[in-house]
Amino acid sequence: MKIAIPVWNERVSPVFDVAEKILIADVESGIEKARSEYQLKSTNTAARATEIANLGIDVLICGAISRPLEAMITASGVGVIARVCGNVDEILRAYIAGRLLTSQRYLMPGCWRRGYQWRGRRRFGMLHKRNIRRT
Amino acid sequence: MSDSLKENFKDIILDSITDGVFCVNKEWKITFFNKAAERITSVSREDAIGRNCWEIFHASICEKDCALKRTIQTNQPVINKAIYIIDATGRRIPVSISTAVLRDDHGEVIGGIETFRDLSAEEELRKELAAKYSFADIIGRSPEMQRLFAILPRVADSDSTVLITGPSGTGKELVARAIHNLSARKDKPFIAVNCAALPDTLLESELFGYKAGAFTDARTDKPGRFALAEGGTIFLDEIGDISPAMQSKLLRVLQDKVYEPLGATESVRADVRILAATNKDIEKLVEKGIFREDLYYRINIVKLDLPPLHQRKEDIPLLIEHFVDKFNRLANKNIAGVSQEAMAILMDYDYPGNIRELENIIEHAFVLCSGSLIMPEHLPSHLRGIRGAARSIGEGGPMTLKALEAMHIADALRRHKGNRTAAAKELGINPSTLYRKMKSLHIDVPKRGRRSDKSTK
Numbered sequence: 001m002k003i004a005i006p007v008w009n010e011r012v013s014p015v016f017d018v019a020e021k022i023l024i025a026d027v028e029s030g031i032e033k034a035r036s037e038y039q040l041k042s043t044n045t046a047a048r049a050t051e052i053a054n055l056g057i058d059v060l061i062c063g064a065i066s067r068p069l070e071a072m073i074t075a076s077g078v079g080v081i082a083r084v085c086g087n088v089d090e091i092l093r094a095y096i097a098g099r100l101l102t103s104q105r106y107l108m109p110g111c112w113r114r115g116y117q118w119r120g121r122r123r124f125g126m127l128h129k130r131n132i133r134r135t
Numbered sequence: 136m137s138d139s140l141k142e143n144f145k146d147i148i149l150d151s152i153t154d155g156v157f158c159v160n161k162e163w164k165i166t167f168f169n170k171a172a173e174r175i176t177s178v179s180r181e182d183a184i185g186r187n188c189w190e191i192f193h194a195s196i197c198e199k200d201c202a203l204k205r206t207i208q209t210n211q212p213v214i215n216k217a218i219y220i221i222d223a224t225g226r227r228i229p230v231s232i233s234t235a236v237l238r239d240d241h242g243e244v245i246g247g248i249e250t251f252r253d254l255s256a257e258e259e260l261r262k263e264l265a266a267k268y269s270f271a272d273i274i275g276r277s278p279e280m281q282r283l284f285a286i287l288p289r290v291a292d293s294d295s296t297v298l299i300t301g302p303s304g305t306g307k308e309l310v311a312r313a314i315h316n317l318s319a320r321k322d323k324p325f326i327a328v329n330c331a332a333l334p335d336t337l338l339e340s341e342l343f344g345y346k347a348g349a350f351t352d353a354r355t356d357k358p359g360r361f362a363l364a365e366g367g368t369i370f371l372d373e374i375g376d377i378s379p380a381m382q383s384k385l386l387r388v389l390q391d392k393v394y395e396p397l398g399a400t401e402s403v404r405a406d407v408r409i410l411a412a413t414n415k416d417i418e419k420l421v422e423k424g425i426f427r428e429d430l431y432y433r434i435n436i437v438k439l440d441l442p443p444l445h446q447r448k449e450d451i452p453l454l455i456e457h458f459v460d461k462f463n464r465l466a467n468k469n470i471a472g473v474s475q476e477a478m479a480i481l482m483d484y485d486y487p488g489n490i491r492e493l494e495n496i497i498e499h500a501f502v503l504c505s506g507s508l509i510m511p512e513h514l515p516s517h518l519r520g521i522r523g524a525a526r527s528i529g530e531g532g533p534m535t536l537k538a539l540e541a542m543h544i545a546d547a548l549r550r551h552k553g554n555r556t557a558a559a560k561e562l563g564i565n566p567s568t569l570y571r572k573m574k575s576l577h578i579d580v581p582k583r584g585r586r587s588d589k590s591t592k
Contacts, residue, residue: 014189014197015221045270046288046317064193064221068271075284082225085190108190109182110223 001027001058003095007037007088014085016062017048017069023088024055030096045069052078061091061100063108083108155230155253158237159188159203160246167248175230175253177223188249193221194232203247206234217254227271229254256464270313273306274457277447283310283439290437291317296389298374298434299412301441304489307412308372310439315368320408323367326360331373335381343384345397353398361394361405368408374434375413375420382427389433409434444486444493451482454490458497459509466501473500473509480511480518487549515579517545541576544569548578 005012006019013019019040026034038055042048049072052060059079074080081100084091085108094100146169149156155172157165168183168191176183178191189197195218196202202213213234219227230251237246262272270287273280290297291314299307308327315325333341344359360369377385388394389409393402411434420426444451459472473481477500486492500513511519544562551557559569572578 008198015193015195017221017227018195018198020198044317046291050288050292063190065225066221066227066271067225068227068273070225071276071281071284072270072288075281077285083223085187108193108223109186110178 002056003027003059003061003092004038004052004055004057005061005088005091006040006063010088012061012063012085012088012091014063016060016065016082017045019062023092024057025092027096032092032096045072049073049076052076059095061095083110153252155251156248157183157188157192158246158248161207161244163187163189165191166246172251175222175228175251176220192249194230195219202232202234203249207236207244207247210236212236220251229258256467259461259464270317272309273313274454275447275450276453277442277450279442279447280450283441286437286439287314288317290314290439292319293437294318294408295436296409296411296434297437297439298417299410299439299441300417301412301414302443302489303414304486304491305441305443306490307414307441308370310441311368311370311410311412314410315370315408318368318408320367324364325368325370326364327370327372328360329372330381331376335378338377338381339384340397343394343396346399348398350397356396359394359396361388361407362396362403364407366406368410371409371411373413374411375415375417375426379427382430386427386430386433389430444489448482451493452478454493455481455497458494462498462501468501468504469507470501470504470509471507474511477509477511477514480514484518485549487552516577517548517579537576540572541578544572544576545578548573 003025004022005025006016006022007013008019008021013021022038022040024036024038025032040048040051042051045066045068048069052073053076057078059081060073061081061084063083063085065073065080065082070080070082081095084100084106086106091100091106094103094106100106149167150170152169153171155175156167156169157172158167160166165183165186165188168178168180170180172178172183173180176191176193183191188203189201196216202216202218206212213232215231215233217229217231219229222228231254232249232251234247234249236244237248239245273283275281275283287310297311297314299310301307311327312325315321328338328342330338340357340359342359342361344357344362345353347353347355371385384394388405392405394405395402417426417431417435421428421431444454455473455478459470462468463470481493481496488495496515496518497509499515500509503513504510544558547558547561548555551561555569555573556566559566562569564572
């Protein structure tokens with residue numbers, strides 16, 4: 001499966017809507033097989049959603065993302081795990097190990113007022129959640 | 136005055152202003168975060184202090200052009216720079232920022248301060264005036280809307296003609312504007328024409344324009360809507376209502392991309408994308424021979440079907456939240472949302488007027504609500520009546536004849552979109568009797584769909 005993380009100074013880009021570069025990791029059976037970087041060309045919401053879908057990404061792990069862009073990306077079948085912050089390598093390792101969604105330390109702080117739903121498609125036996133409600 | 140007292144005063148002053156303020160140290164960690172900053176970003180002070188500023192502020196310029204960084208490096212303040220931030224709930228908030236350097240008593244730089252003003256209200260007003268709606272204004276997480284979101288970018292990217300169908304009040308024009316604003320033609324005009332609002336002869340001159348002398352009083356050339364939309368998009372609303380003669384003229388524009396203004400001797404080439412919409416079952420019109428089959432196939436290259444609101448009830452809370460936000464900004468109120476009881480009533484209702492009706496209901500509640508939460512009594516009475524009556528039946532409890540009568544009348548009015556004559560006919564009573572009963576039972580007429588209202592979502 002292909003996992004994409006927008007990168008800025010080795011960290012997750014703060015705002016995916018304007019991120020310039022993504023890291024794409026190919027992961028099979030919990031092992032990272034390949035890694036590449038990709039320069040995003042799109043500058044508007046629709047083009048960005050199409051660009052991510054065309055890259056064959058399965059899961060996008062990102063920082064802040066606007067609702068329309070997130071809606072478009074999830075609608076195209078890509079799972080989105082938003083509001084993540086920290087070092088990209090650490091985030092990727094945590095995701096592969098299944099720790100990303102269960103640990104508070106990778107989440108951007110915020111006011112989790114709304115009930116978040118499971119998002120994205122069921123693929124490779126995994127479910128992706130947009131966010132975790134802070135308790 | 137002691138230092139701690141001074142500090143306390145400073146905090147009180149900064150907390151009392153409406154602009155967001157935060158300070159960072161040289162490691163870009165937040166050291167101060169005022170109340171307005173909490174409100175605008177939806178992040179609490181406790182969560183913000185000690186975190187990197189970009190993890191809290193999520194500004195469009197964080198990555199490439201941090202204003203605070205530039206100020207600290209060059210010692211030049213930034214004043215009123217317009218950017219946007221994404222708050223903790225994913226909303227894109229336009230803000231205006233200003234920055235300055237913070238120094239200690241010895242003049243050493245110890246960090247920076249940034250103030251930011253929420254421009255959402257101004258943006259909302261500008262949007263209302265210019266009707267410049269975008270994809271962000273289409274609200275919904277239901278599977279029906281997800282399908283729409285999935286294809287909208289590709290639809291916008293293409294230059295194909297699009298047919299948007301759906302009942303009145305589902306936001307067909309909004310989707311058309313979103314397609315235009317997402318497309319390569321976004322910097323060119325978007326021209327909307329309601330085909331049903333104009334008689335045939337007028338529609339032709341409206342769409343194609345006329346030359347001086349084409350008819351009496353045509354003293355000068357007048358460009359048509361196609362000419363005004365040159366390079367951009369024309370939106371033909373209610374296309375199912377145009378006459379056969381007009382249909383053949385439109386077919387020519389679609390086929391050959393040319394048209395003739397009234398009285399012109401030469402054809403004019405049109406570089407215009409056509410988006411069409413109808414609330415009618417256009418396939419049935421084709422079957423009946425009312426709508427030309429060849430025109431139907433020309434406009435039906437991409438078809439977007441907008442579902443009625445009762446088919447995507449899971450979107451109602453999200454839409455309510457959106458309208459509460461909108462009217463808070465427009466009416467300068469601070470209503471937090473709707474109460475559980477009011478939400479139950481709103482979820483029960485089946486919205487014959489769709490999203491436009493929901494918007495009107497929230498607007499109605501805003502007029503009556505003076506507290507912080509919309510309660511059942513702030514909702515139009517026809518909603519409350521139905522809920523009360525339905526609950527009585529559902530619970531098997533006693534129900535008065537009056538309540539039953541109120542329920543039947545409200546139901547009939549809803550079915551006929553507030554048309555009292557039609558409702559009276561269905562109920563088998565005289566319209567004047569219906570008026571009298573509505574008055575005595577305190578039943579409001581459901582608002583009818585307003586075609587001119589552009590703010591439906």
